[in-house]
Amino acid sequence: MTRPAPRSQSARPTPYHRRVMISIVMPAHNEQGYLEPAVKSVVAGIRDRELLFELLVAENGSIDATGEEAKSLARTYPEVRVLRAPVADYGRALKTGFLAASGDIVINFDVDFVDLLFLDRALDLMATGDPAIVVGSKRSPGADDQRRAGRKTVTAVFSLVLRKGFGLKVTDTHGLKALRRAALLRLVETCQFGGDIFDTELILRAERSGLTVLEVPVAVTDQRPPRTSITRRIPRSLVGLVRLRLALRHRDPAGLG
DSSP, X not given: OOOOOOOOGGGSOOXXXXXXXXXXXXXXXXXXXXXXXXXXXXXXXXXXTTXXXXXXXXXXXXXXSHHHHHXXXXXXXXXXXXXXXXXXXXXXXXXXXXXXXXXXXEEEOBTTBOOHHHHHHHHXXXXXXXXXXXXXXXXXXTOEEESOHHHXXXXXXXXXXXXXXXXXXXXXXXXXXXXXXXXHHHHHHHOOOOTTTHHHHHHHHHHHTTOOEEEEEOEEXXXXXXXXXXXXXXXXXXXXXXXXXXXXXXXXXXXXX
16 A cells, blocks of 8 residues: 655745735935844844745935945845935825835834834734734833833823724834735825824724724833924824814715714
């Protein structure tokens, strides 16, 4: 009797993580000296995980050598692409990166906030469930927020306003996120706001559309001085939230008001 040949290693089911294309979107504004180590850590970490990926540096409105640093990284690492915009706008950079991404899953990292353990947890959640978004929350139980007191206060106030005024279910909207591109493409195209409000608008629209949004706790520390002072950011964010509330009261063309 002839025994069947044993299955080769290559015949085993490929893990979910290895089957999907991942796009890392990293906004960069005046990040000279900080961008290179951040990109190197991401490239090395994801290569070690043997994942298929691209890294999109969304340079926006820099007046230092960030753009040249980004182009040099793209010449060094074939996975790196550079998107450039003349105006400094964090939210627009995120949106531009998402729309330019080729991956099934889009991961948002900041130059001063790279967490590959978050990537691992987010991919695990997306492999076993149906979340459209996984948020790396600085405020959920188990999170470790070691930033300066002023930045923590801004996050706390922002989250309180969103929970009480908008009915937001997750505890945080800024920072690390994993986004399922096919599920969110229409919503991203619908989003009207940039700046500090884009990712908040996207998560609110996702929740209101019935999509699943999950969060996992993350640890965060100050890696460099903030790009915007608290005295400028608080009023800017509050004005943005007022405008967002007015926009969400009216049904837009996608019917997501």
